[in-house]
Amino acid sequence: MPQVLSISVEMDAGSFHKFAAFDLLRHKKAWYRPLLFTAILLVFAGICLSQVGQREGAALLTVVLAVVALGLPAVWFWTFFHNLKNQIRKLGLPRPFYRLELSNAGLDVWMAGEQDKSEPSRHYDWRSIHLAYRTPDAIYLYVQQNQAYLLNTELDAAWTFLQAQLSQERLRDFR
Known part of the structure; x- marks a missing residue:
């Protein structure tokens, strides 16, 4: 195993999109709340549906609850992916993002434009x-709960290096 593994990361639109979706849906598990919201409202819509013909306005309330139950989460996801598309456009991808060095001492990061400096950012x-x-086409290295670096080249070498440095509890393989 090499003592130092240096990886220059160039981010393209597809990589950034996959990472953002992974971060939202897998890492943060942000789909749980919209699903719970939808389930609760659909249960209430079902209760209202059972009252159609017995209570005035039950049919209208059933429709309103079902539309809100399905519509709000759909709008939430659409807004996320629409804003992501705009963010990708603003970032001007593809372009170099950073250089990562994995060594026995840790992870060093040089941001784009600072890669000629002797000290890491x-x-x-x-x-x-x-x-x-x-994942099949990337490694997402979370240095904090809400901050990650994406590696999209030299995946096998980097994963082997990470397996030697991190405990099994901090490694997740989704290939």
């Missing part, structure tokens, strides 16, 4: 790394 020792996810 950021340093993280392995004990402070939150989680690492492996």
Whole structure:
């Protein structure tokens, strides 16, 4: 295993889109709340549906609850992916993002435009790394709960290196 693994990351629109969707849906599990919201409202819509013909306005309330139950989560997801598309456009992808160096001492990060400096922009020792996810086409290295670096080249070498540095509890393989 190499002592230092240096990876320059160029981000393209597809990689950024996949990462953002992964972060929202898998890492943060943000789909739970919209699903729970939908389920609760659909249960109430079902109760109202059972009262059609017995109570005035039950049919209208059933329709309203069902539309809100399905519509609000749909709008929430559409807004997220629409804003993501705009964010990708503003970032001007594809372009170089950062260079990562994985070593026994930890993870060093040089942001784009700072890669010629001798000192990294950021340093993280392995004990402070939150989680690492492996997908078929990327590694998402979370240095904190809400901050991650994406690796989209040299995946096998990087994953082997991470397996040697991180405990099994902090590694998630989704290949």
